Amino acid sequence: MITPRVERFAIVMSIVLVLIVLDMVRRRKLRERYSLIWLFAVAAMTMLVVWEKLLLSITSLIGATDPSSTLFLFGILFALAILLHLSNKVSDFSTQLRILAKEVAMLNVQLSEVRCARSRREEETRDEEPGLELDRNKATEEGRR
């Protein structure tokens, strides 16, 4: 059974957690979108603890004998949901990171190619003044490739 003592403890814990989450949002350590998941989880848990009838009916619905196991179940479910969400995010990030890394590498190689072409062009214009137009065209064409 949920004794008043347990209820008080749960409420205090919830308030502490809410304060921590809000403070993290305030200090920009947690994005609003992510804080919502946590706040929702805390709110749902608190509701289960305070609204005894709801807890008891869910307990009998899922066939548990002790209401506290229902609380544990929901706690674990929320934790799992959040973990799954984070795994999904990490997968997205690693794909994005991989693409970015490749693009950075490609940009670097293109940059050095452009630099090479330009220094070659400068050398050519310095070396041979006649036929200047022709050489320049050739070099820009190479730079483009």
Next chain:
Amino acid sequence: MTSDSRILVVIPAYNEVSNVGRVVEEVRREAPYVDVLVVDDGSADATADASLRAGAIVVKLPFNLGMFEAVRTGFVYADRKGYDIAIQVDADGQHVPREIGALADPVIKEGFDIVVGSRYLESRGYRTPFFRKCGIRLFAWLTSQVLGQRITDTTCGFRSYGRRAIRMFARYDSAEFRDSVGLVILGRAGLRIKEIPVTVRERAGGRSTISTIKAFVYPFDFVLSLVAVLARKRLAIPGGEA
């Protein structure tokens, strides 16, 4: 080799300073008609410098992405620069650059999209440790079943790819393109695959990149990826310019 196809040899290299220079030089000597691209996969040593000195184009990844992503970076380069063929060669000197022509030929002359070098199609004295051989047999068998075509070696990194295959690799960003699962994806998309026998030397120096943990996880990873690929829709072959 008679053709004016533009060929890019892609060499993925991770901390291969002791081998990569030699490999680049050998490729350029044996196949003077190709451009050589070394993809430095975030090496801590002087792999990039050694490759540049040996005359390769170098793409340097900012951190280690793994062998396969390094190869794919090379394909992105090949795609954007309009190469007709990309040939993957290992940086450790295990592959024989003289065979590059034989690997490119079926793409140029017979219209194949992927030519896979196989260590087991013909017995050429390459010895594989027992457990690894069992694994390779199993992967090869599974791949053959799915593709409806006999494949004997799915893990050999000596392969050539035509334009359509290059585009697939360069433009689909899926981590499941590795090794044999990559073959399955490409085969299902309708690309034509051919296997030819190749010689594989013993490593010249340094250590193989395959660790014990990876060797243990690999089969599970393979089967899971295979199931995931089969559960998805076939990919369309992208066309046109990059």
